[in-house]
Amino acid sequence: MGKLLIVGTVAFDAIETPFGKTDKILGGAATFIGLAASQFEVQSAIVSVVGDDFPQEYINLFKDKNIDTSALEVVEGGKTFFWKGKYHNDLNSRDTLVTELNTLADFNPVVPTNFKDSDVVMLGNLHPGIQMSVINQMDKRPKLIILDTMNFWMNNTLEELTQVIKYTDVITINDEEARQLTNEYSLVKAAEAIQKMGPKYVVIKKGEHGALLFNEENVFFAPALPLEEVFDPTGAGDTFAGGFAGHLATTGNTSFNNIKNAVIHGSNLASFCVERFGTQRMIDLHKNEVNKRFHQFKALTQFDIELQ
Amino acid sequence: MGKLLIVGTVAFDAIETPFGKTDKILGGAATFIGLAASQFEVQSAIVSVVGDDFPQEYINLFKDKNIDTSALEVVEGGKTFFWKGKYHNDLNSRDTLVTELNTLADFNPVVPTNFKDSDVVMLGNLHPGIQMSVINQMDKRPKLIILDTMNFWMNNTLEELTQVIKYTDVITINDEEARQLTNEYSLVKAAEAIQKMGPKYVVIKKGEHGALLFNEENVFFAPALPLEEVFDPTGAGDTFAGGFAGHLATTGNTSFNNIKNAVIHGSNLASFCVERFGTQRMIDLHKNEVNKRFHQFKALTQFDIELQ
Numbered sequence: 001m002g003k004l005l006i007v008g009t010v011a012f013d014a015i016e017t018p019f020g021k022t023d024k025i026l027g028g029a030a031t032f033i034g035l036a037a038s039q040f041e042v043q044s045a046i047v048s049v050v051g052d053d054f055p056q057e058y059i060n061l062f063k064d065k066n067i068d069t070s071a072l073e074v075v076e077g078g079k080t081f082f083w084k085g086k087y088h089n090d091l092n093s094r095d096t097l098v099t100e101l102n103t104l105a106d107f108n109p110v111v112p113t114n115f116k117d118s119d120v121v122m123l124g125n126l127h128p129g130i131q132m133s134v135i136n137q138m139d140k141r142p143k144l145i146i147l148d149t150m151n152f153w154m155n156n157t158l159e160e161l162t163q164v165i166k167y168t169d170v171i172t173i174n175d176e177e178a179r180q181l182t183n184e185y186s187l188v189k190a191a192e193a194i195q196k197m198g199p200k201y202v203v204i205k206k207g208e209h210g211a212l213l214f215n216e217e218n219v220f221f222a223p224a225l226p227l228e229e230v231f232d233p234t235g236a237g238d239t240f241a242g243g244f245a246g247h248l249a250t251t252g253n254t255s256f257n258n259i260k261n262a263v264i265h266g267s268n269l270a271s272f273c274v275e276r277f278g279t280q281r282m283i284d285l286h287k288n289e290v291n292k293r294f295h296q297f298k299a300l301t302q303f304d305i306e307l308q
Numbered sequence: 309m310g311k312l313l314i315v316g317t318v319a320f321d322a323i324e325t326p327f328g329k330t331d332k333i334l335g336g337a338a339t340f341i342g343l344a345a346s347q348f349e350v351q352s353a354i355v356s357v358v359g360d361d362f363p364q365e366y367i368n369l370f371k372d373k374n375i376d377t378s379a380l381e382v383v384e385g386g387k388t389f390f391w392k393g394k395y396h397n398d399l400n401s402r403d404t405l406v407t408e409l410n411t412l413a414d415f416n417p418v419v420p421t422n423f424k425d426s427d428v429v430m431l432g433n434l435h436p437g438i439q440m441s442v443i444n445q446m447d448k449r450p451k452l453i454i455l456d457t458m459n460f461w462m463n464n465t466l467e468e469l470t471q472v473i474k475y476t477d478v479i480t481i482n483d484e485e486a487r488q489l490t491n492e493y494s495l496v497k498a499a500e501a502i503q504k505m506g507p508k509y510v511v512i513k514k515g516e517h518g519a520l521l522f523n524e525e526n527v528f529f530a531p532a533l534p535l536e537e538v539f540d541p542t543g544a545g546d547t548f549a550g551g552f553a554g555h556l557a558t559t560g561n562t563s564f565n566n567i568k569n570a571v572i573h574g575s576n577l578a579s580f581c582v583e584r585f586g587t588q589r590m591i592d593l594h595k596n597e598v599n600k601r602f603h604q605f606k607a608l609t610q611f612d613i614e615l616q
Contacts, residue, residue: 209517
């Protein structure tokens with residue numbers, strides 16, 4: 001069984017979509033990544049921080065999902081990272097209404113000893129300084145370091161981010177961010193430019209329009225499953241990353257073909273995430289639902305043509 | 309060899325993109341459809357109208373491509389339909405600067421006798437009254453009537469358009485137009501609603517984000533090939549339709565599987581169209597280039613996963 005180390009936020013989210021709104025619910029990049037990865041046969045651990053306002057039931061939830069929480073620091077008297085956002089009518093864009101870093105502001109990540117030899121390290125979206133600290137604590141070079149990040153870090157901590165990018169094998173990033181990072185409009189050219197910065201594999205996430213995987217002259221594409229309703233896109237990118245990392249940690253195979261498969265598994269899981277608010281859909285997601293939808297994915301994309 | 313009847317505009321286009329601009333060049337829906345369909349073993353004919361300003365060399369071009377021009381009416385003293393447009397920087401939207409209907413304003417289409425038994429009728433984008441007239445002139449129900457249309461006709465001639473839609477087997481339409489036609493934001497729901505209006509098959513074109521095919525509970529998706537540069541999107545949708553119709557006319561097989569294949573062939577050809585201004589790339593496109601890119605398409609989308 002592969003070992004997967006996850007670093008990222010564990011948070012409270014308050015979300016408003018055209019379909020409804022929530023008070024503070026469980027959220028955060030590491031949360032979504034961990035829940036998605038728990039669909040695979042992996043030993044995973046979350047490195048993150050919360051305040052003592054973080055309910056024990058959520059910590060128990062992680063444990064139930066076989067996620068090691070020994071490196072989930074609970075700061076006495078501290079408050080958990082809080083994000084509040086509102087989606088526009090098309091769900092493709094959103095406004096951040098509140099960001100309270102709270103305990104995250106002074107977080108020093110500590111990698112648990114028994115995860116210093118992890119096969120895969122998944123660096124979820126947060127400060128690149130924290131991501132780098134996790135890389136530096138590893139006993140040996142993991143088979144795969146996967147980085148997820150966003151425009152906020154490009155705008156504010158580009159130098160540190162560039163350093164992390166240099167050390168990663170795979171980056172997952174959305175289309176606008178890929179363009180911003182490289183000043184290339186064409187995603188093909190942007191992916192080429194990013195490969196020169198370090199990562200051998202570049203995954204460009206296009207939300208409802210699917211995800212592209214680039215590696216040298218290889219390109220692979222996985223669509224998002226067309227859904228009757230998208231309810232809440234929060235966490236879809238993290239869920240993609242969690243499915244991607246979970247599959248690679250289980251299989252331990254970093255060939256292009258297997259990374260293609262990881263893109264499919266990530267896309268498949270992300271299609272569930274958006275069906276309910278926050279983590280709701282991911283928490284009680286069953287293997288047979290995942291497998292059933294995988295077959296839909298296959299029908300959606302596979303064809304058989306003989307050329308004349 | 310299947311027979312394909314094409315109705316649509318034959319036009320002069322003047323195009324401005326971020327990469328350059330053209331004076332009047334060959335354009336029009338029927339032109340792009342005919343050129344794309346000429347990649348297949350089909351007997352095709354264009355029903356359309358031009359003025360006597362339309363160069364003989366263009367008519368010869370159609371003939372060279374084995375496209376019957378006996379129903380391409382040339383109006384003495386008339387002027388050819390003219391469209392001038394300018395694309396925005398992202399190439400995803402454009403402004404129409406000039407539309408001169410000219411001879412198209414009073415066009416009465418006449419289907420050539422030897423094409424009244426066509427296997428496939430491709431109704432390219434133009435006035436639904438003209439499209440309906442072509443349907444009515446057929447001697448027998450074609451195997452497949454394919455309709456392409458756009459928001460202009462929804463805004464101005466919805467009743468006539470609805471009538472044509474009722475008679476068609478396949479509609480190709482872009483995502484925004486599908487939403488406008490049905491008042492459904494979800495493309496899954498929009499496709500369901502359109503199927504209730506008549507067409508068994510609904511193809512929703514999403515430009516650079518690919519195309520979706522819906523039929524009852526089946527869904528299939530083909531991405532657009534990621535290109536280093538998109539030079540001019542003009543005619544990409546018509547080229548898609550031409551490849552789609554050409555494949556179906558050659559094979560004569562209207563199963564869901566074969567319509568999936570038609571979507572792939574259409575997407576493949578459209579990826580060439582956008583590489584140069586107007587029809588330039590399509591005119592001298594060779595079969596071996598098409599086949600080579602088809603293999604890229606396969607690599608882009610096909611995977612092989614065994615579920616645990």
